Amino acid sequence: AIIRERTAEIREKKEEIEEKNKDIMDSIQYAQRIQEALLTPGDYVDKLFPERFILFMPRDIVSGDYYWMTEKNNKIICVAADCTGHGVPGAFMSMLGMAFLNEIISKGKSIHANEILNELRSMVISSLRQTGQTGENQDGMDIALYILDPENMKLEFAGANNPLFLYRNNELFITKADKMPIGISSKANESFTNHLIDVKKGDLLYTFSDGYPDQFGGPKGKKFMIKNLKQLLSENLHKPMDEQKKVLKDTLNEWMANTEQVDDILVIGVRM
Numbered sequence: 001a002i003i004r005e006r007t008a009e010i011r012e013k014k015e016e017i018e019e020k021n022k023d024i025m026d027s028i029q030y031a032q033r034i035q036e037a038l039l040t041p042g043d044y045v046d047k048l049f050p051e052r053f054i055l056f057m058p059r060d061i062v063s064g065d066y067y068w069m070t071e072k073n074n075k076i077i078c079v080a081a082d083c084t085g086h087g088v089p090g091a092f093m094s095m096l097g098m099a100f101l102n103e104i105i106s107k108g109k110s111i112h113a114n115e116i117l118n119e120l121r122s123m124v125i126s127s128l129r130q131t132g133q134t135g136e137n138q139d140g141m142d143i144a145l146y147i148l149d150p151e152n153m154k155l156e157f158a159g160a161n162n163p164l165f166l167y168r169n170n171e172l173f174i175t176k177a178d179k180m181p182i183g184i185s186s187k188a189n190e191s192f193t194n195h196l197i198d199v200k201k202g203d204l205l206y207t208f209s210d211g212y213p214d215q216f217g218g219p220k221g222k223k224f225m226i227k228n229l230k231q232l233l234s235e236n237l238h239k240p241m242d243e244q245k246k247v248l249k250d251t252l253n254e255w256m257a258n259t260e261q262v263d264d265i266l267v268i269g270v271r272m
Helices: 002-038 042-048 087-107 113-127 226-235 241-255
Strands: 052-057 065-072 075-083 141-149 154-160 164-168 171-175 195-198 204-208 265-271
Touching: 002 087, 042 065, 052 065, 052 241, 065 087, 065 265, 075 087, 075 204, 075 265, 087 113, 113 141, 113 154, 141 204, 164 226, 171 226, 204 226, 226 241, 241 265
Parallel strands: none
Antiparallel strands: 052 265, 065 075, 075 141, 141 154, 154 195, 164 171, 164 204, 204 265
16 A cells, blocks of 8 residues: 555656646747747848858757847848857846847947947946856856948958858968957956958858857767868858758767757858
């Protein structure tokens, strides 16, 4: 009789947990709809960058990686961002990031890539009340941001830990990011660097979060590594953008066939 009682109890507990899990999953899936609504919509991206792909693979339904694109004064701003954490905390940070970017761009008269990052950083620091004391939250974002002026074929780039890859005639040019985050750090008073680049028709621009190169997998369970990403991109430059996306996705899925996805993944490719 005792065993029967215990079994009934366990079954009840199990049903309770399943019920709770279902509620949590439902709410996260609903949150995903909200997050997707905030990401730049596809038809608008088509207008800004007719030849492009966005590989966006959240690890836990909602994502700490986000992309954001807009047009201002005939220039196109493109952001690939990676917030601390993934899942729900990451998604909270990404909502903040998108809201702040909207604010910065709407009120800014003339805008430069590094100024946007400087402004974004001070907004993150003040809104999360970061003072730099040990033990408080160190949350922030890594970002690759560029502003394209299509009329004059000029590009401004600024990066917080994440670089810009530019391929021209099969040659890779890397514009390095500043080694500091959007958030509190020992360098929080230093300005981000503004890089000016001349672009040509046919140039390919890639920005990404660290999710792709950092994914574990393959026969030895190692990280994919940035050098393999460079190699993969350079082998597929000639392909249309949607095919490049498919190659990246298929390669990654094969790579992590026997491992879990460890982080959110974002890669943006644009052909001039």
